[in-house]
Amino acid sequence: MSRRFLVTGGAGFVGSHLVDALHRRGDAVVVFDDLRTGHAASVPDGVTLIEGSLADAALVNRVLANGPWDAVFHFAALSQVGESMREPLRYLIENAGNGMLLIDACIRHGVRRFVLSSTAALFATVTDAPIPEDATIDPASAYGDSKWMIERALHWASQVHGMRYARLRYFNAAGADPTGRLGEDHRPESHLIPLVIDTALGRRGALDVFGADYPTPDGTAVRDYVHVCDLAEAHLLALEAMDQGDVTWNLGNGAGHSVLQVIEAVERVSGLPVPYRMADRRAGDAAVLVAASDRAQAAGWRPRFAELDDIVRTAFQWRKAHPSGYGN
Ligand SMILES: NC(=O)c1ccc[n+]([C@@H]2O[C@H](COP(=O)([O-])OP(=O)(O)OC[C@H]3O[C@@H](n4cnc5c(N)ncnc54)[C@H](O)[C@@H]3O)[C@@H](O)[C@H]2O)c1
Known part of the structure; x- marks a missing residue:
C-alpha cells in the first residue's frame, strides 16, 4: 500500500x-x-x-x-x-x-x-x-x-x-546512485572521497592529508x-x-580505511595518480571511527557495497560524468 x-x-x-x-x-x-x-x-x-x-x-x-x-x-x-x-x-x-x-x-x-x-x-x-x-x-x-x-x-x-x-x-x-542520476555535490566539498576523486581528475591541486601521526597503521585517520x-x-x-x-x-561496514588507503583505492579505480601532501591534524577529528552495526544486520541489513573499491567506483563514475555536479 x-x-x-x-x-x-x-x-x-x-x-x-x-x-x-x-x-x-x-x-x-x-x-x-x-x-x-x-x-x-x-x-x-x-x-x-x-x-x-x-x-x-x-x-x-x-x-x-x-x-x-x-x-x-x-x-x-x-x-x-x-x-x-x-x-x-x-x-x-x-x-x-x-x-x-x-x-x-x-x-x-x-x-x-x-x-x-x-x-x-x-x-x-x-x-x-x-x-x-x-x-x-x-x-x-x-x-x-x-x-x-x-x-x-x-x-x-x-x-x-x-x-x-x-x-x-x-x-x-x-558513493553515488549506480544508475548515475544522483551523486554527491557539496559546495565547498569537505568529504574525502569526492576530494580525492577531484584531485585524480586534475580539478584541484594536491590533496592535504590532515594528520600523519595518528596511532593507526599508516599514521592517517581511519574511517568506515x-x-x-x-x-x-x-x-x-x-x-x-x-x-x-x-x-x-x-x-557502517565495520571496516576501517585510512586516508592513504582511500587515495590508493581512487588510484586503482580511476587509473590516475593522486598527488597529496601531509598536513597538520584538524581540531575535532578522531583517529579511528568504525561501526559495529550488529543491530541493523540482525534486522536484515546487508550492504550491497561493502567493499571500498565499489563505493569509490560509483562516486568516481558520477563525478567524472558531472564535472559541474547538478549544475546549479
Ligand atoms: N554525509 C555524511 O557522511 C553524514 C554522516 C553522518 C551524518 N550525516 C547526517 O546526514 C544528514 C544528511 O547529510 P548530507 O551529507 O546529505 O548533507 P547535505 O548537506 O547534502 O544535505 C542536507 C540537506 O538539508 C538542507 N537543509 C539544511 N539546513 C536546512 C534548514 N534549516 N531548513 C531546510 N533545509 C535545510 C540542505 O539544503 C540539504 O539539502 C545530515 O543531517 C548529516 O548531519 C551525514
Missing part, C-alpha cells in the same frame, strides 16, 4: 537517495528543503519540493498540518565538524533547536514515526575497536553534540508522547565508509523495525 512521507533535507546527498528509493517503490514523498546545500535537480518528477527553512516555524506547522504522514525523515542539518568548532552556537540553534521544534510540531500533528539522520560524531573516541550503539557518548564537537541533543529529545517524545523514533548514526556516507544506497536501504528497514519499538542503529 502506498504511504506518504515528509523528508526534510531530501534534496541533499543522503536524503536524495532515500527519496529516490521511496519514490521508486510507489510511496508519496514531499521534500522540505531550503536548498542551502541541496539541489532541486535531485528531486525526481512526481515528488513535491517545498522550498523553505526549518527555522520558519509557521511554514513547518502548515506543512505538517497537511497530513496524514506515515513518517517524517529528518536529514536537514548543518554537518561540518570543523565549522561547528568555529560557530558552535549556530550549530546548536540550527540543528538541535530547529530539530526540536520539528519534533514538537510532529507531536502536535499526530506524526507517529520520526527517523533521524544522526552521526558517529557523538561517540567518545576512546577505542579503535568497532563502536557499538551503547558505547560511551561524549561528542568532541558541537556538531556531534547537536545531534545528541535531538536524540535525547526523541527519547522524551517517545517516553511521554508515544512517538516512535529511529536514530540512525551514519559513519562516513559515500558506507554507501548512500545502503544507507537508504537501512532507512526502509528501520521503518519496518519501528513497528516493534524504537530503533537506534549504527550504520
Whole structure:
C-alpha cells in the first residue's frame, strides 16, 4: 500500500537517495528543503519540493498540518565538524533547536514515526575497536553534540508522547546512485572521497592529508565508509523495525580505511595518480571511527557495497560524468 512521507533535507546527498528509493517503490514523498546545500535537480518528477527553512516555524506547522504522514525523515542539518568548532552556537540553534521544534510540531500533528539522520560524531573516541550503539557518548564537537541533543529529545517524545523514533548514526556516507542520476555535490566539498576523486581528475591541486601521526597503521585517520544506497536501504528497514519499538542503529561496514588507503583505492579505480601532501591534524577529528552495526544486520541489513573499491567506483563514475555536479 502506498504511504506518504515528509523528508526534510531530501534534496541533499543522503536524503536524495532515500527519496529516490521511496519514490521508486510507489510511496508519496514531499521534500522540505531550503536548498542551502541541496539541489532541486535531485528531486525526481512526481515528488513535491517545498522550498523553505526549518527555522520558519509557521511554514513547518502548515506543512505538517497537511497530513496524514506515515513518517517524517529528518536529514536537514548543518554537518561540518570543523565549522561547528568555529560557530558552535549556530550549530546548536540550527540543528538541535530547529530539530526540536520539528519534533514538537510532529507531536502536535499526530506524526507517529520520526527517523533521524544522526552521526558517529557523538561517540567518545576512546577505542579503535568497532563502536557499538551503547558505547560511551561524549561528542568532541558541537556538531556531534547537536545531534545528541535531538536524540535525547526523541527519547522524551517517545517516553511521554508515544512517538516512535529511529536514530540512525551514519559513519562516513559515500558513493553515488549506480544508475548515475544522483551523486554527491557539496559546495565547498569537505568529504574525502569526492576530494580525492577531484584531485585524480586534475580539478584541484594536491590533496592535504590532515594528520600523519595518528596511532593507526599508516599514521592517517581511519574511517568506515558506507554507501548512500545502503544507507537508504537501512532507512526502509528501520521503518519496518519501528513497528516493534524504537530503533537506534549504527550504520557502517565495520571496516576501517585510512586516508592513504582511500587515495590508493581512487588510484586503482580511476587509473590516475593522486598527488597529496601531509598536513597538520584538524581540531575535532578522531583517529579511528568504525561501526559495529550488529543491530541493523540482525534486522536484515546487508550492504550491497561493502567493499571500498565499489563505493569509490560509483562516486568516481558520477563525478567524472558531472564535472559541474547538478549544475546549479
Ligand atoms: N554525509 C555524511 O557522511 C553524514 C554522516 C553522518 C551524518 N550525516 C547526517 O546526514 C544528514 C544528511 O547529510 P548530507 O551529507 O546529505 O548533507 P547535505 O548537506 O547534502 O544535505 C542536507 C540537506 O538539508 C538542507 N537543509 C539544511 N539546513 C536546512 C534548514 N534549516 N531548513 C531546510 N533545509 C535545510 C540542505 O539544503 C540539504 O539539502 C545530515 O543531517 C548529516 O548531519 C551525514
